Every structure is written in C-alpha cells, then in structure tokens.
Amino acid sequence: MSEVKFSKEHEWITVEGDVATIGITKHATEMLGDIVFAELPEKGSNVEKDGTAGVVESTKAASDVYTPVSGEVVDTNQSIVDDPAKINEDPEGSAWFFKLKLKDSSEMDSLMNKEEYDKFAKESTS
Amino acid sequence: MEIKKTSLNKLHQDNKAKFVEFAGYEMPIQYSKGIVEEHKFTRSNAGIFDVSHMGQLYIYGDDKLTDDLEKIFPLDLKNLRQNCSKYSFLMNDNAGIYDDLIITKIEKGYLIILNAACKDNDFKILSNLLKDKYEMVLDDQRSLIAIQGPKSVEILNKIIDGVEKLNFMTGNWFDYKDTKVFATRSGYTGEDGFEISIKNELAEEFTQFLIENGAQLIGLGARDTLRLEAGLCLYGHELDTEKTPIEANLKWAISKERISNGGFVGSEKIMKEIKEGTSKIRVGIKPEGRLIAREKTKIFNEAEKPIGEVTSGTYGPSVNGPIAMGYIDKEFSKIDTKILLEVRGKKHSASICGLPFYKKSYVKGVN
Numbered sequence: 001m002s003e004v005k006f007s008k009e010h011e012w013i014t015v016e017g018d019v020a021t022i023g024i025t026k027h028a029t030e031m032l033g034d035i036v037f038a039e040l041p042e043k044g045s046n047v048e049k050d051g052t053a054g055v056v057e058s059t060k061a062a063s064d065v066y067t068p069v070s071g072e073v074v075d076t077n078q079s080i081v082d083d084p085a086k087i088n089e090d091p092e093g094s095a096w097f098f099k100l101k102l103k104d105s106s107e108m109d110s111l112m113n114k115e116e117y118d119k120f121a122k123e124s125t126s
Numbered sequence: 127m128e129i130k131k132t133s134l135n136k137l138h139q140d141n142k143a144k145f146v147e148f149a150g151y152e153m154p155i156q157y158s159k160g161i162v163e164e165h166k167f168t169r170s171n172a173g174i175f176d177v178s179h180m181g182q183l184y185i186y187g188d189d190k191l192t193d194d195l196e197k198i199f200p201l202d203l204k205n206l207r208q209n210c211s212k213y214s215f216l217m218n219d220n221a222g223i224y225d226d227l228i229i230t231k232i233e234k235g236y237l238i239i240l241n242a243a244c245k246d247n248d249f250k251i252l253s254n255l256l257k258d259k260y261e262m263v264l265d266d267q268r269s270l271i272a273i274q275g276p277k278s279v280e281i282l283n284k285i286i287d288g289v290e291k292l293n294f295m296t297g298n299w300f301d302y303k304d305t306k307v308f309a310t311r312s313g314y315t316g317e318d319g320f321e322i323s324i325k326n327e328l329a330e331e332f333t334q335f336l337i338e339n340g341a342q343l344i345g346l347g348a349r350d351t352l353r354l355e356a357g358l359c360l361y362g363h364e365l366d367t368e369k370t371p372i373e374a375n376l377k378w379a380i381s382k383e384r385i386s387n388g389g390f391v392g393s394e395k396i397m398k399e400i401k402e403g404t405s406k407i408r409v410g411i412k413p414e415g416r417l418i419a420r421e422k423t424k425i426f427n428e429a430e431k432p433i434g435e436v437t438s439g440t441y442g443p444s445v446n447g448p449i450a451m452g453y454i455d456k457e458f459s460k461i462d463t464k465i466l467l468e469v470r471g472k473k474h475s476a477s478i479c480g481l482p483f484y485k486k487s488y489v490k491g492v493n
Contacts, residue, residue, distance in 0.1 A: 033156065033160050033161060033347075034160045034161055034162040034163075036162075036416070036418065036441035036448075037416050037417065037418050037441065037448070055470065057418050057441070058161075059161040059162060059347055059351060059440055059441055059443075060155070060161070060347060061420075062418070062420065081416070084416070085162075
C-alpha cells in the first residue's frame with residue numbers, strides 16, 4: 001500500500017494497485033464534533049477530483065465530503081452510515097468512506113504527505 | 127460592537143470551551159466531551175448552563191402594575207401567587223411574538239426572564255406599554271445559572287439549603303453565604319432543574335461548587351438538542367413576529383379566563399384564531415432513517431405540493447435519531463401523516479409526530 005496522502009479539504013487517501021481508499025482525517029472529525037449522519041456516493045458512480053462525494057453531519061451542521069482524486073466508486077462503507085459515531089472513533093482506519101478505481105494516478109502528486117498536512121491543519125485552525 | 131462576556135467566561139475557558147458568538151455574547155457551544163456526551167450527562171446526572179446572557183428584568187409596582195401587565199400578557203396575574211412563575215410571550219397587536227419569557231411574581235413586583243437577543247427590544251416595548259410609570263431594571267449585576275437533570279436537586283441542595291422544597295415553576299430567595307440568591311425550579315431541557323440568579327462576583331465560585339459536587343458544564347449545543355427533544359420552542363426559530371402563540375400550539379400558556387375576556391395586546395387575533403383556527407401549526411417531525419432535516423428544509427405532501435418548513439432540526443442523542451419541528455398546513459398536521467422533506471435536492475420520507483420526542487415528568491414538588 002502507498003503512503004497516506006492528504007487533501008486541503010481534510011480527506012486522507014491510500015492506494016493499492018489502482019484502487020484508492022478515501023476517508024476524512026482525525027483533524028476533520030475534531031473540528032466537526034460528534035458525527036451523527038453520513039451519506040456516501042453510489043457504487044458505480046463516477047466522481048471528479050475536488051467534487052462532492054458525500055456528506056457528514058455533526059449535531060451542529062452539515063459538511064460536504066470531497067474526493068481528492070477522480071474515479072469510479074467501487075465500494076462504500078455501509079457501517080459508517082449505520083453507525084456514524086464510528087467516524088469519530090476511528091476516522092483514519094476502519095471508518096473509511098469509499099473506494100475508487102483511479103482514473104489518473106498523477107492526481108495523487110498534488111496531495112500532501114503527513115508532515116505537510118499536519119502543518120497545514122495546524123495553520124488552518126490557528 | 128465589542129463582544130460581551132459573562133462572569134463565567136474564564137471558567138468556560140478553563141474547561142476548554144469552544145466559543146461562538148450568540149446574541150452579542152461569547153458563549154460556550156460545547157466543551158471537550160462534545161454535544162452528545164454533554165446531552166446524555168444532563169439527562170442522567172446534572173448539567174450546568176450559563177444563561178447569564180438572558181435578561182433578568184425586574185419591574186416594581188403594586189396592584190396597578192398587575193392591572194397594567196394584564197393588558198400586555200395573556201395571564202391571570204391577579205391570581206398568581208407570590209413566587210409562582212408562568213411561561214408567556216410578549217406580542218404585537220397582531221399576536222406576532224416579540225419574545226417568549228418566564229414571569230415570576232415577587233415581593234414588590236415581577237421578575238421576567240427574557241431571551242438574550244430580544245431583551246433590549248423587550249425593555250423598550252414594555253417601557254412604552256407601561257408608559258414609564260414603574261421602575262424597570264434590566265439587571266446586569268446578576269448572573270443566571272441553570273442546573274438541569276435528575277441529580278440537580280441533590281447537588282444544589284448541598285449548596286443552597288432548602289431548594290428541594292420548591293415546586294415546579296416556583297421560586298424563592300435563599301441564603302447563600304452572606305448573601306441572597308433567587309432560585310426557581312424551572313428550566314428548558316425537559317428535566318427537573320433550577321435557575322439561580324446570583325451576584326456576578328459570586329457566580330464563578332458558586333459554579334465551581336456545583337462542579338465539585340458532581341455537576342458538569344454544558345454548552346449551548348447540547349442545550350439546543352435537549353430543548354428540541356423536549357419539544358420546546360426556541361425564539362428566532364419556532365417563534366418570531368410572523369407567528370402567533372396559537373399557530374405555535376402554545377394555547378395552553380394562555381390563561382383560560384383571559385381567552386374569554388381578552389383585553390391584552392394581540393387578544394383580538396388570538397380569540398379569532400381560537401374560534402376559527404389557523405391555516406398553519408407547529409408540529410413535531412420524525413424523518414425516516416438517520417436523515418437530518420435542518421432549519422428551512424421545505425416540507426411537501428405525498429403529492430409533492432409544498433406544505434411547510436422546518437424551524438429546527440437535529441440529531442436527538444437520547445432518542446438516538448433525527449428529530450425536527452416545523453410549521454405545516456393544518457390539514458397535514460395529524461400525527462402519523464406522511465410527508466416529504468427536501469434535503470440537498472432530494473425528497474425524503476418523514477412523518478408528523480407528537481411532542482415531546484423525549485418524555486420525562488417534571489417534579490411537581492412536595493404539595
């Protein structure tokens with residue numbers, strides 16, 4: 001599996017072969033608070049880099065989830081729809097959102113590594 | 127304008143509050159445990175709410191004041207005993223609601239608790255209606271602290287001896303150290319609880335005592351989910367000048383004898399609406415599944431005709447699901463009526479339901 005990469009919209013992404021797994025970062029969940037609703041893209045649908053690919057709602061408000069890369073949705077994580085609190089518990093592990101068949105792997109190049117993201121996240125909250 | 131801070135601001139900071147601006151005040155939306163935990167803690171234990179931003183309006187006067195206030199509020203104030211409280215509203219001539227409030231008869235007049243965002247406007251309206259005949263004090267020297275939840279009485283009674291004897295919707299002065307505090311048995315969470323009016327300089331220490339005895343600070347976020355589960359209206363959402371108490375389904379708060387005789391601001395409209403009914407009414411809404419329908423979500427009937435709008439909607443931690451309130455055309459207001467809610471461009475199933483979403487009986491007290 002590839003190194004974990006991060007987007008400015010606070011998604012994380014890992015790639016295995018040509019399939020990417022995408023979720024939201026721990027930092028994002030801390031900003032959102034208790035997540036009580038999750039909506040995922042439909043399996044088989046195509047999503048475009050930086051386009052919306054789902055929604056999460058906390059007790060306070062709704063936020064869009066974006067996809068950091070383009071591709072076809074090949075799997076979604078129904079367990080976070082059934083129990084959205086899992087997203088707060090393990091956002092960068094078992095609470096992944098969806099898997100994509102990558103359209104253009106070069107889209108990965110513009111994303112941040114962990115060190116860059118941590119710095120970005122720290123600066124964007126202060 | 128500079129943002130205002132309550133006397134508990136430092137305590138909120140020390141407890142790692144996330145702040146928001148609310149009605150010109152810097153107020154805690156939540157603390158480190160988050161809204162869901164804070165909500166559940168209040169339902170099972172005792173939550174402390176800083177409501178010092180709310181207005182504490184004292185109006186001093188004798189029987190003439192009671193007569194004059196009866197020309198404003200739809201209450202039977204002549205028969206309201208000292209230290210007893212009533213929920214009511216300040217209305218315009220068209221029965222539109224300027225504010226909802228709690229009025230308590232005190233020794234030399236009345237104490238009215240007003241919403242933070244409305245208090246200055248309320249003061250002007252009331253001064254005008256009362257023609258400046260009475261001394262009116264919007265007291266900013268006192269903080270207002272609520273403690274809510276099943277353990278409130280046990281915790282508060284350790285600090286203020288005797289509060290356990292208060293009945294629901296009554297209040298009294300109590301000794302606290304070498305001063306007096308005014309405590310009422312009331313609140314806005316659907317739980318037993320109290321609101322304590324205390325001098326600003328004592329507020330932080332008093333709240334610390336509550337914390338040391340097992341209560342926890344709760345933010346505005348959980349206050350909102352608690353009141354919504356309890357089916358209670360929030361000014362600016364369920365209530366505003368475009369809505370009347372009858373449309374808001376709050377007829378129970380209007381004294382019976384005032385309905386027949388009228389003579390208060392907005393009474394003609396109220397009497398007409400009681401007789402003829404209203405075209406829209408406030409209802410409870412239960413979305414299917416986990417979908418959250420926020421404020422301003424459009425409501426449709428099954429034939430996809432628009433029939434209303436959501437005024438508050440969130441996830442209810444104690445009912446473990448989405449809940450909402452809104453206004454809907456009367457003919458669709460019957461419990462279990464199927465409706466559709468438009469969220470992010472798609473229509474989702476929901477149904478009308480009874481209020482509250484979460485039931486718990488208030489303590490009536492010893493009598």
